Amino acid sequence: MTVKAGKPKSRLDPEPLPRRDFLGLASLWATAGALFFAALGMLRLPRTAVLSSPSKKFTASLPDNLAEGEAFVPPGRATAIFKDKEGVYAISTICTHLGCVVKPSAEGFECPCHGSRFHPDGTVAKGPAPKPLPWLKISVSGGKVTVDEGTTVKEGTKV
Amino acid sequence: MNQADQQPTHSQPTDALSEFWKNLKAAPRLLKETAFRTGKPTTDRSRSSFVFGNVFLHLHSVRTHRWSLRWSTTMGLGIASTSAFLITLVTGILLMFYYKPYTDVAYQSIKDLHFVVPTGRFIRNIHRWAANVMVICVMLHMARAFYTAAYRKPREFNWLIGMGLFVTTLGLSFTGYLLPWDQLAYWAITIGANIAQSPRELTDIHNITTWFDPGGLNRLILLGSDKVGPEALIRFYLLHIMILPLVLVALMAVHFWRIRKDGGLARPADATERVGETLEPVQPVFTEKPTKTYHLAALVKGRTPAVGNGPEGTVPSMPHLFYVELSVLMVTTLICLGLALVLDAPLKELANPSVPENPAKAPWYFLGLQEMVAFSAFMGGIGIPTVVLFGLGLIPFLDREKAGTGEWFGGPGGWPLVKRSIWIGLGAALLVEAFVIRFGWLREWFPGIPQLIITFVNPGTVLTLLYAAYSVWLVRKWNSTRAGALGLFTCFLCGFLVLTIIGTYFRGPNWEFFWSPADWPKH
Incomplete structure (x- = not known):
């Protein structure tokens, strides 16, 4: 904006938005923006x-006497491995509700934390679990099975 | 008298030495005088400067209304919360001498504290009990502020700060829960982190989790990994000893400062008449009613509540208020010490990531939430708490009424309305729970039902809607927002109580209902 020459402006009678105020506001917002992006960067x-x-x-290695429908849980793992006539398959035992480890039982799986129950194929029977237990990728070679807990496969995939 | 005699004496070497001795002897007295410039607080004036001349005390106003000092006004709950915090602060620093936040030694260091370290067990017990006392006091303090309508103008903002303090207090308790690295801790944190992840319940339904996953981000930042492990422990430790205490202290400073700036505690308009004559004569500061505040020696114009008020009905904060505060501190300390002597803080076996505790229970103040997440993780753990917090935050901006400020159960309806709301709140919660425990819920009846319906129609949301409907009915019946708020707050308090008690005492293995732990299956 232009400042009219002649009449001096006093501090008590300022212009609508003098240059100093504009620069002040601009630097204030620049600082705020810099802090905002710095915070984002720190996150x-x-x-x-x-x-x-x-x-x-x-x-x-699966135990030799593993019965059909009986779960084998390798120590320290959250995976139940099953064997039947069609082959072997692995189901995750981490509850899809809030991450507790479910226990394989005769009727399927039961969760100790909030009472979710799952059918033997991992689908939800009861309780708050929003999703079925995922089936995991499994492969067999030389009498041993290899399970990838990070890769889920379609329900019913047996090898 | 000649010229030399008129020279200033201090230029003489011998006199400088004697001056030095004089000053050295006076040093203790001078130290005291410079530290406490105003002298003994014996007069109204020196008592005032005792308060405003001290960086810690000046959060208080120099004079306190006698209404605020009545036991029934606050029951000392705010100061009790602060006292409990100070106790956890001191004992927490002591525990940090020995605690090691690494998964391989954390449990052992707690055991060392319990069995080896001199007074370690006692200090840990005090820390644990003071944390519980703090949670209880903060909740009761919030209820007190609500029931005396203390959130009303001009205290709206301080109510919000108080809510921030409430959430931070719960956060501090929760993060402290993981540190012992025992079974209880491990599984409570697993559940807590998965609640943070539960927005996935909604994103999964819409199949957008792969590119929009706020739940997963929450969990990743909280745990620093994909499961509870060393990264999670150090993060919770950092939150517990550094980030959350800093937040809490900052909010506390604002909270206390605002009490003073908002004109002291809320009190009825006729409080001065009702407390009667003061115990000691009050000297009027102004000969006529002032039109400005005390700020900057009454130079500043303002709209703060002190404008237009003289010192009537008040007494000097030093000593009257400080004696009350110190006695509340003493009582709180006594309670924490007493509990710590009688009851040990629990320590279960070492955390085992493959076998959950059965039942795995969160700390008691989260068991109401756990009861609700047993219906739907997202609604119980995030949805309903967010709605409740949002509603609590809106209260002071919706209730702009005047009647009953500073009175217990003040406002239309009063105590009879609250009493009826207690019955309705307890009754509705018990009925819904009894129905679910007896008959189950949607999934038991319709096994193929979509998750979206369960997320939005579950016992938790039904109960919330019942309470909301009752509250709307109250607003219409009494033609008053305050009446609705009184009913709703009371109902939620009762619902919280019922869910917490059921979660604590009536849930056993697999989160099934049992009348008593004696009925739990043996294995």
Whole structure:
């Protein structure tokens, strides 16, 4: 804007938006913007890029006397491995509700935390679980099975 | 008398030495005088400067209305919360001497504290009990502020700060829960982190989780990994000892400061008449009713509540208010010490990621939530709490009424309305729970029902809607927002109570209903 020459402006009778105020406001907003983006940038740090968890793939030997429909849970793993006439298959035992480890039972799986129940094929029978238990990728070689807990497959996939 | 005699004496070397001695002898007295410039607080004036001349005390106003000092006004709940926080602060720092936030040694360091460290067990017990006392006091304090309508103008903003303090207090308790790295801790945090992830319940339904996953982001930032492990422990530790305490202290400073700036505690318009004559004569500061505030020696014009008020009905904060505050601090400390002597803080076996506790229970103040997440993770853990917090935050902006401010159960309806709301709140919660426990819910009747319906129609949302409907009916009946708020707040308090008690005492293995833990199956 232009300032009319001649009549001096006093601080008590200012122009609508003098140049100084404009510069002041501009630097204020620049600071606010810089702080905002700095905060966004800082949020990148706690957002982990490399997860420290151990490998999700594991290999196990099935016990010889594993009955049809009986679950084999390798120690320290949250996976139930089954064997029937069509082949072997693996179902995750991590509850889809709030992540507790479900226990295989005669009727399927039961969750100790909030009472979800699952059918033997992993579908929800009862309780708050929103999704069926996922089936996991499994492969057989030389009498041993390899399960990838990070890869889910279509329900009913047996090898 | 010649010229030399008129020279200032301090230029003489011998006199400088004696001056030095004099000053050295006076140093203790001078130290006291410079630290406490105003002298002993014996007069009204020196008592005032005792308060405003001290950086810690000046959060208080120099004079306190006698209404605020009555036991029944606050029951000391705010100061009790602060006292409990101070106790956790001191004991928490002591525990940090030995605690190690690494998964391989955390549990052992707690065991060391319990069995080896001198007074370690006692200090940990005090820390644990003070944390519980703090949660209870903060809740009761919030209820007090609500029932005395203390959130009303000009205290709306302070009510919001108080809500921030409430949430931060719960956050502090929850993060502290993981640190012992025992079974209880591990599974409570697993559940908590998955509740943070539960927006996936909605994004999964719409198949958009792969590119819009706020739930997964929540969990990733909270745990720093895809499961509860070393990263999660150090993050919870950081939150517990640094981030949340800093937030809490900052909010507390604003909260206290605002009490003073909002004109002290809420009181009825006729409070001065009702407390009667003061115990000591009050000297009027102004010969006529002032039109300005005390700020900057009464130079500043303003709209703050102190404008237009003289000192009538008030007493000096020093000593009257401070004696009351110290006695509440003493009582709180006594309660925490007493509980710590009698009851040990629990420590279960070492965390085992493959076998959950059965039942796995959160701390008691989250068991009401756990009862609701057993219906739907998203609605119970995030949806309904968000709606409740949003509603609580809106109260001061919706209730612009005047009647009953500063009175217990003030407003249309009063205590009879609250009493009826207690019965309705308890009754509705018990009925809904009894129905679910006896007959189950939608999925038991229609196995193929879509998750979306369960997320939005579950016992938690039904109960919330019942309460809301009752509250709307109250607003219409009494033609008053305050009446509706009184009913709704009371109902939610009762619902919280019922769900918490059921979660604590009547849920056993697999979260099934049992009349008593004696009926739990043996294995």
